[in-house]
Amino acid sequence: MKGFKENDYMKMIFRWFPGGDDSVTLEQIKQIPGVTGVAAMLSDIPVGEVWPIDRLEALKNEIQSAGLELEVIESVNIHEDIKKGLPTRDKYIKNYIKTIENLSTIGVKCLCYNFMPVMDWLRSELAYPLEDGSNVLAYNHETVLKMNPALIAEEMLGNSRGYSLPGWEPERLEAMAADINFYKKMSDEQYWENTKYFLDQVIPYAEKYDVKMAIHPDDPPFSIYGLPKLINNVENIRKFLNLNSSPYNGLTLCTGSLGGDMENDIPQIISEFASQGRIHFAHIRNVKHLDKMVFTESAHYSPCGDLDMYKVVKAFYENRFDGYIRPDHGRMIWGEQARPGYGLYDRALGASYILGLWEAIDKNAQIE
Ligand code: CS2
Ligand code: MN
Numbered sequence: 001m002k003g004f005k006e007n008d009y010m011k012m013i014f015r016w017f018p019g020g021d022d023s024v025t026l027e028q029i030k031q032i033p034g035v036t037g038v039a040a041m042l043s044d045i046p047v048g049e050v051w052p053i054d055r056l057e058a059l060k061n062e063i064q065s066a067g068l069e070l071e072v073i074e075s076v077n078i079h080e081d082i083k084k085g086l087p088t089r090d091k092y093i094k095n096y097i098k099t100i101e102n103l104s105t106i107g108v109k110c111l112c113y114n115f116m117p118v119m120d121w122l123r124s125e126l127a128y129p130l131e132d133g134s135n136v137l138a139y140n141h142e143t144v145l146k147m148n149p150a151l152i153a154e155e156m157l158g159n160s161r162g163y164s165l166p167g168w169e170p171e172r173l174e175a176m177a178a179d180i181n182f183y184k185k186m187s188d189e190q191y192w193e194n195t196k197y198f199l200d201q202v203i204p205y206a207e208k209y210d211v212k213m214a215i216h217p218d219d220p221p222f223s224i225y226g227l228p229k230l231i232n233n234v235e236n237i238r239k240f241l242n243l244n245s246s247p248y249n250g251l252t253l254c255t256g257s258l259g260g261d262m263e264n265d266i267p268q269i270i271s272e273f274a275s276q277g278r279i280h281f282a283h284i285r286n287v288k289h290l291d292k293m294v295f296t297e298s299a300h301y302s303p304c305g306d307l308d309m310y311k312v313v314k315a316f317y318e319n320r321f322d323g324y325i326r327p328d329h330g331r332m333i334w335g336e337q338a339r340p341g342y343g344l345y346d347r348a349l350g351a352s353y354i355l356g357l358w359e360a361i362d363k364n365a366q367i368e
Pocket of ligand 1: 074121166254283
């Protein structure tokens with residue numbers, strides 16, 4: 001086995017929001033040991049439009065000036081017409097392909113996206129207090145079902161400490177209630193067909209431009225408001241990857257999203273798909289269940305949550321994972337005022353912890 005120091009396996013990166021929309025700076029990220037790059041996005045480009053090359057170049061230059069690399073784009077969101085399978089989807093798919101070409105031109109090799117209908121991730125609380133005095137994002141299924149879908153956006157944004165929330169674009173929010181009704185009438189199989197249509201159009205270009213597509217799991221990993229779910233358990237992930245068998249049709253393996261369902265065996269899921277070379281990007285975080293479908297996010301350290309982070313990291317290591325890893329959401333600690341889930345301190349602790357596990361597993365492998 002090759003050594004950790006050669007850094008042939010994974011690259012540790014950190015999510016950063018450009019355009020003054022982050023309390024965390026690139027200079028701070030640069031000081032986290034072992035973090036070499038970022039996952040970023042242009043949040044002001046309306047969903048469905050081509051990401052202009054000059055904007056991407058400027059973003060890359062800004063990141064490189066701070067001594068970091070722009071490794072992953074998280075996310076180029078999918079226009080709702082594509083997910084709905086409307087005739088207008090072809091125009092948006094064409095734009096998506098052009099964006100992939102532009103990403104390739106500036107040297108980005110991995111694109112994270114999701115195919116969740118109507119909304120991106122959802123929580124019932126953005127600042128749930130933990131015993132240690134910190135606060136975290138939390139999910140309670142019953143509370144969510146009682147929330148008025150049309151008002152969710154307002155509630156979420158009202159609690160976001162003034163920051164935009166990734167994946168919650170204003171135009172998407174406006175159409176939310178009507179969209180939910182649309183999907184309620186659509187069969188799951190139709191949704192899978194719409195997904196395959198998108199993949200079959202886009203993946204050949206992802207191959208051509210050498211940009212790996214990495215779909216993010218649905219978060220939470222169970223259906224809400226009658227909306228279809230695709231990426232929430234091992235069977236559905238297999239089904240998704242089989243829709244298009246190219247390795248460019250791959251995953252963002254988010255331990256916390258899949259970990260929302262206590263039935264999911266995360267290390268086993270990682271082993272299955274990493275051994276097939278289908279995981280390109282990993283989000284690592286922990287969750288703590290208070291009940292079935294009721295959980296809080298937690299510190300990364302295994303005893304703080306339900307996931308065994310040693311087993312998680314080992315599953316990546318043993319399958320020679322050579323993609324990107326980032327710590328996912330962290331707690332809000334030490335009085336930090338940042339975007340919910342995306343403070344500096346706890347994510348930096350998470351990155352160091354994951355790197356520590358990786359180093360220990362690697363050094364142990366050398367002497368065996
Ligand atoms: C992220 C997602 O903040 C988060 O929960 O993990 O929003 C993720 O960026 C998207 O779902 C990927 O498209
Ligand atoms: Mn994630």
